[in-house]
Amino acid sequence: MSRVFKLKSSDNETFEVEEAAALLSETIKSSSSTEITVPNVKAEILGKVVEWCNKHAESEDTKDQLIKEWDAEFVSVDQHVLFKLITAADYLQIKELVDQLTQRVGDMIKAKTLKTVEMTYPTFNVEREVQEELKSLGF
């Protein structure tokens, strides 16, 4: 009989999560209670994190092509959502989710920086445009 965990968002919405999915989070694993409030994370974001956990709990082989495609879709979100997801996944200490999300951010940075690389004599003067674009990634 697996336990059910209750995750509460900062805007007071509660998500019920099965044990297998919940224990993907190190924070929940080391928590004494089955009711956890996640501060600073709104329902919209927490819901997505729960969705990811449910998907990964039910699928036994994470190297499976289908789940890889699902994961790729999952991280293809707007920058703002991406950062909020990272914050939530980081708080909940879900390592694999943090890895996937940070990989996505890295790919976005790479895409913005490499397009202006000159192959012969690379310059170090960051064009204003690239600088603005990188800043717009929200840092």
Place this chain on the structure above:
Amino acid sequence: MEALPEEIIHVIFLRLPIKSLLKCTAVCKTWNSIISTSSFIDTHLHLNCRDGQLLLLQAFSSPADRREPFSLHRDNPSFDEYTKLRNPFLAYDRTQAAISKKRSIALGSEPINVVGTCNGLVCLVARDFTVLIWNPSIRKFVVLARPSVTFIRDDNPRISYAFGYDSSTNDYKVLRTVSYVQGARSCEVEIWSLARGSWKSLTASIVIPGDNPCYPKAFLHDTHAFVNGALHWFHHYKMINYHDSIVSFDISSESFGEMTMPAFWGNREICLISRYRDSLAFFEQEFTDVFRLDVFRLSMWVMEEYGVANSCTIIFTMDFHHITYPYPRPLWFRNSGDVVLECIQGVLKSVDSKTKSTTDFRINGYVSYDFMDYFVESLVLLDKPNAISY
């Protein structure tokens, strides 16, 4: 908009290639301070260095190209050029011209000796013994101060350099030896470290065991190998009989040692000592027919067990017939175990040490090779304020 915690930014940056990271250092102070620290540089190097992907070449296709001989190539069947590298001595000449009004040698036009490469750094020596530690991936270099050891050219000094990495202190060191062919004066040794930024004499610490002639003869040849955290030179000398030993220098403890080769080693002519995977390798050359100089034999030996002189095994022998000077020269070891020899007119010969089959090839139309070895891109020197950018 919430900002991401610095640890997360750190994690993201660790996955980025050098080119992206360099652009990121110019975005804002926070990003620059995350990337330009020795701990980040070190972690990034160890996470991302997949050895065996890039090759550093010092080669040219015509004498006019000697000014820009450096390039990086991919280690794939066609050795595609990854990028051409600017000769850092050209930038060095410019900084020198800015400093002093009197004309100095334009080192950019002179031959350059590549001492070695490690963790993305390349140690270069110019004709006037100016030494640079160069990171071509981030276009920075450090100029070593003038050493304190002086010499008189009439005494026939032989100056040799070696470059190594001290993993215990995460430091890069350059060893410089001044030895004399006639042995009239004793050998002088000094060491430079990137962390200290200065030379330190080690002459007092060269222990001369027993009655052996001094080490100087080991340093008469530039050829050296960096294996197991130590530099190694082949020492061949005659004292009644011929003796062979390997002089070693532990880069961390900065102490010399000696491995005596077994008697059967005899009077072999070792033309090169090198690193082969994680072992010491030697190339022996001989003219098998004393009356002819066109039958040339090249043999490769590997010390299977480090420190055990008896464990030297012959890996292959190759005979060359009807050849003329310059003789085939071992240039590079591939990760596959193949040996690449430089033959006449820039033809490279790859020898499979097991099957002995050979393949001839060329890279990019080069006709002459001075240096060829694996290279990894890194950010080392990015955090050094005295490193010069160009």
